[in-house]
Amino acid sequence: METGNQQRQGRTDRRAVETELRTRNVIKHAKKSTVPQLPKSRMLTMRDWPVSYRLLAVIVVALVMGLVFGGLRVAAAVDSAAGFGRVTQLATLGQQVTVMVQALEDERDETAGVIPAATPQVAAKAVQRWYGATDAAAGQVKALGAGIGGAFPANIQARVAAVLSQISHLGELCSTAQSSQSALAVIADYSAPIGDLLSLNAQIAQGTADSGLANGVQTLSSLATAKEEATQQRAILFNALTQQLFADDELQALTTAESEQAADLAAFSTTATPAEQHTFRSTVAGPLVNRAELIEEYVISVGSLNTSALNISPQAA
Secondary structure, eight states: OHHHHHHHHHHHHHHHHHHHHHHHHHHHHHHHHHSOOOOOOGGGOGGGSOHHHHHHHHHHHHHHHHHHHHHHHHHHHHHHHHHHHHHHHHHHHHHHHHHHHHHHHHHHHHHHHHTTTSOHHHHHHHTHHHHHHHHHHHHHHHHHHTTOOTTSOHHHHHHHHHHHHHHHTHHHHHHHHHTOSSHHHHHHHHHHHHHHHHHHHTTTTTTOOOHHHHHHHHHHHHHHHHHHHHHHHHHHHHHHHHHTSOOTTHHHHHHHHHHHHHHHHHHHHHHSOHHHHHHHHHHSOSHHHHHHHHHHHHHHHHTSOOHHHHTOOTTTO
């Protein structure tokens, strides 16, 4: 009896197990039929990879990312080098521009000293050697300016174009200045080319974030402007001492140029380094500098030219 009951219980247990298995199969089948599965490669599941493969993958990823960021750094360095190259190119041009400014100032002041007493032919002969210095400096600026292309800011390209245009008209400038009737007229004739050259030099640091370079350019610009105002005073005094009188408005122009020079020298002192200030003080010094300043102060204070009181001759001046 007991054996029969055990057999019946065994059959019941087997049926329960079979039922449970069939139920699981039905559920599994239903899931497969209603939720489509995308094919998935086992190789894409990194957690299933062997440890050695996973380590290799990490190394490869790090290497690839290093190459990517390294490439970005190289590109940035190339851009920085290109920017540095452009600034260097401008600085080289600026050096020659400074030489040309000096040549034009000398040419202008010598021209002012010989007119209107001399004829244009005599004036041209007297200033001929100064023309040669200007032409030589202009040739250097022209050659360097030709290399300022589309990689530079538009305003710098425009300034260079203006300078090159002035260079192409130097012959006309000389003829106009020789025919002028006063030192102020000669100064006005030369104002455009000198102004364009000084403006170009003031933009050497354009497009750079180097504060030291920008400060240095500002210092140079202030000093260059002060020197230009000093040479204007030289032109006026040279002409007045030669003619033994001030033409109309020349004394006022002399006073104005002296005042503007003092303002620009103050601006120079504000931005110049101690070493630059020391160089300036030690260079613009000496008996001749002191004598020139005393002569100018006396002339402005009395408002006339008395060369005997100054103990100088027009030629020595």
